Amino acid sequence: MADRGSYAKGVVRREEILTAALDVFSREGYRGTSLRDIAKQVGVSLPGLMHYFDSKEHLLTAILQKRDQVDGDAHPADGDFLDGLLAIMRHNRDVPGLVQLYITLAAAAEDPSHPAHSFFIERFAFVRLALAAVVRDRQAAGTARADLDPEHVARVLIAVADGIQIQWALDRTVDMAGDIERLWDAISR
Amino acid sequence: MADRGSYAKGVVRREEILTAALDVFSREGYRGTSLRDIAKQVGVSLPGLMHYFDSKEHLLTAILQKRDQVDGDAHPADGDFLDGLLAIMRHNRDVPGLVQLYITLAAAAEDPSHPAHSFFIERFAFVRLALAAVVRDRQAAGTARADLDPEHVARVLIAVADGIQIQWALDRTVDMAGDIERLWDAISR
DNA sequence: GTCTATAAGTCGATAGAC
DNA sequence: GTCTATCGACTTATAGAC
Numbered sequence: 001m002a003d004r005g006s007y008a009k010g011v012v013r014r015e016e017i018l019t020a021a022l023d024v025f026s027r028e029g030y031r032g033t034s035l036r037d038i039a040k041q042v043g044v045s046l047p048g049l050m051h052y053f054d055s056k057e058h059l060l061t062a063i064l065q066k067r068d069q070v071d072g073d074a075h076p077a078d079g080d081f082l083d084g085l086l087a088i089m090r091h092n093r094d095v096p097g098l099v100q101l102y103i104t105l106a107a108a109a110e111d112p113s114h115p116a117h118s119f120f121i122e123r124f125a126f127v128r129l130a131l132a133a134v135v136r137d138r139q140a141a142g143t144a145r146a147d148l149d150p151e152h153v154a155r156v157l158i159a160v161a162d163g164i165q166i167q168w169a170l171d172r173t174v175d176m177a178g179d180i181e182r183l184w185d186a187i188s189r
Numbered sequence: 190m191a192d193r194g195s196y197a198k199g200v201v202r203r204e205e206i207l208t209a210a211l212d213v214f215s216r217e218g219y220r221g222t223s224l225r226d227i228a229k230q231v232g233v234s235l236p237g238l239m240h241y242f243d244s245k246e247h248l249l250t251a252i253l254q255k256r257d258q259v260d261g262d263a264h265p266a267d268g269d270f271l272d273g274l275l276a277i278m279r280h281n282r283d284v285p286g287l288v289q290l291y292i293t294l295a296a297a298a299e300d301p302s303h304p305a306h307s308f309f310i311e312r313f314a315f316v317r318l319a320l321a322a323v324v325r326d327r328q329a330a331g332t333a334r335a336d337l338d339p340e341h342v343a344r345v346l347i348a349v350a351d352g353i354q355i356q357w358a359l360d361r362t363v364d365m366a367g368d369i370e371r372l373w374d375a376i377s378r
Numbered sequence: 379g380t381c382t383a384t385a386a387g388t389c390g391a392t393a394g395a396c
Numbered sequence: 397g398t399c400t401a402t403c404g405a406c407t408t409a410t411a412g413a414c
Contacts, residue, residue, distance in 0.1 A: 010397080031300050034389065047392080048398055056390065100299050103355075107292035110285070110358040111220055121359055148375070155356065155363075156372050162355055163348030166292075169299040170310055174344070183345050186337065186376045199379065223406065236409090237381060245407065 014052045017042055018066045022098075025063060029097030030104070035059070054115075060105055061116040067098055068123070080137060081130040082157070082184070089161060089177040092168075099165050106162070128154045144188040153187065203241045206231055207255045211287075214252060218286030219293070224248070243304075249294055250305040256287055257312070269326060270319040271346070271373070278350060278366040281357075288354050295351070317343045333377040342376065 020042040025033075028041075035056050039049040053059040075087040092099050109116040131154035138144035160180055168174040209231040214222075217230075224245050228238040242248040264276040281288050298305040320343035327333035349369055357363040 013397085032297075035391090036389080045399060046390090047400085050391070051397070096299070100296055103296035104293065106355050107289055107296060107358070108221075110289050117359070124356060124359065149371075152368065152371055153375075155353075156349055156368060159349045159352030159356060159368070160345055161348075161352065163350065163352035164344075166295050166351050167313060167344065167348060169296070170306070170313065179341065179345060179348070182338075182341055183376075186342075187372075202380085224408090225406085234381065234383095235407095236383085239408075240380065 010052075017044065017049065017052055018062055021059065022063050022066050022070070025097040025101055026095040027097070030101040057108070058115045060101060061119055064098075064102060064105060064116070065119060067102075080134045081127075082134045085127075085131075085157075085161065086177045086180060089164075089180065092165065092176065093172075096169065099169055103162070103166060103169070124158065127158055130154075131157050138188070148187065157184070199241075206233060206238065206241055207251055210248065211252050211255050211259070214286045214290055215284040216286070219290040246297075247304045249290060250308055253287075253291060253294060253305070254308060256291075269323045270316075271323045274316075274320075274346075274350065275366045275369060278353075278369065281354065281365065282361075285358065288358055292351070292355060292358070313347060316347055319343075320346050327377070337376065346373070 021038055024038065024041045035049060036046050038059070039046045042049065049059070053062060071088050071091070075084050075091065078084075105116045106120055108114055109120045111117065128151070132150035135144060135148055135150035135153050139146055139148065139150075157180065160183055161176075164174065164176045164179055168176050210227055213227065213230045224238060225235050227248070228235045231238065238248070242251060260277050260280070264273050264280065267273075294305045295309055297303055298309045300306065317340070321339035324333060324337055324339035324342050328335055328337065328339075346369065349372055350365075353363065353365045353368055357365050
C-alpha cells in the first residue's frame with residue numbers, strides 16, 4: 001500500500017528527468033555528450049541519473065521514445081498520417097540535436113543487443129503500416145495512382161525521410177518536408 | 190631526392206594499414222571497436238597506428254574514403270552512374286560493417302569540426318551532380334519523364350539509398366537495390 | 379621514419395555510506 | 397533515493413630506442 005507512493009514518486013521523477021533531458025538535447029544538440037554533462041544540465045548527479053536508467057544507451061533510447069510521444073501529441077493528425085509526418089519534419093528544423101541523436105542511434109541499433117534495437121524495429125513496422133494505409137486511402141479517394149504498391153511506397157517514404165535528415169544536418173538549406181512532398185507528387189500523379 | 194623513397198614508403202605503409210582496416214571492418218563489422226582492437230587486427234601497435242592517422246575519427250573517415258575508391262574501381266560504370274550505384278548497393282549486402290560505419294559517421298559529421306564533415310559535403314555534392322546528369326541523359330534518351338526535376342530526383346535518390354540502408358541493417362530481408370529501382374520506375378514512367 | 383613503453387585525462391559504470 | 401568515491405577501459409599524447 002505505502003509502497004505505491006514511493007513507486008509513483010520514482011516514475012514521476014524519471015519522467016521529469018526524461019523531459020529535462022529531451023529539452024537539453026532539443027536546444028543544445030547531441031555531440032557525444034557525456035552522461036556527466038547530461039546529469040549536470042538536468043540537475044542530478046551522475047549516479048542519480050543512472051539510478052533511473054540502466055546505461056547511457058538506455059537513456060538515449062528513452063529520450064527518442066519520449067520524443068515520439070511528445071511529437072504525437074503536439075502534431076495530432078489534422079490530415080492523415082503522411083500529413084502528420086510532414087508536420088514533424090518541419091518541426092525537426094528546430095531540434096537538430098534530436099535529428100542527430102535519431103540517426104546515430106538508428107545506426108547503432110543494428111546490434112541486436114542494443115536497447116534501441118527492438119524500438120526501431122517496432123517503430124519502422126508501425127510507421128510502414130500507417131503510411132501504407134495512407135496510400136490505400138488516397139488510392140480509394142482517387143488522389144493517388146492505383147498501380148502504386150502501398151508497402152513499397154511506405155518503405156521508400158520512410159527511407160527518404162531518414163536520408164534527407166542526414167543531408168539537412170550537413171546543409172541546413174535542404175527543405176526536408178518540401179522534398180518529401182515533391183516526391184509524393186511525382187509518384188502519385 | 191633520397192627523401193622521396195622514405196616518403197613514398199610512408200604512403201605505401203599508410204595504404205597497407207588502410208586496406209587492412211577496410212578489410213577488418215568489411216568482415217567483422219563496426220560496433221564501436223577500439224583503436225587497440227583495430228591496431229591488433231591490422232598488425233601494428235597502437236602508436237604505430239596513430240603515427241599515420243591523427244585520431245580515431247580521422248582513421249574512420251579515411252576508411253570510408255578508401256571504400257569509395259575501391260568501390261569505384263570494382264564497379265566501373267558498365268551502365269550510367271545510377272546503374273553503378275545500384276551495383277554498389279547490391280555489394281553492400283556483403284559488408285554490413287561498412288554500412289553501419291557510413292551511417293554512424295554521416296550522423297557525427299554534422300559537427301563542422303569533425304574530420305568527415307567536408308568529406309560528406311563533397312561526397313553528396315558529387316553524387317548529386319552525377320545523378321542529376323543521369324536524369325538529364327535519360328530524359329534526352331526518352332527513358333525518363335521530361336517534367337522531372339533532375340536536382341530534386343538526385344537528392345531524393347541519395348536520401349532513399351541512405352535511408353534504406355538503415356532499414357536493411359535492422360532487417361536483412363530488405364531489398365535495397367530493388368527498392369531503389371522500383372522507385373525509379375515509379376517516378377520515371 | 380617507425381616502433382615500444384608508458385602515462386594523462388575522461389568516459390561509463392558501480393560500491394557503499396547516509 | 398541520492399550522494400561521495402572509485403573502478404577499469406577508452407582515446408589521446410609523449411618520450412625515447414632503433
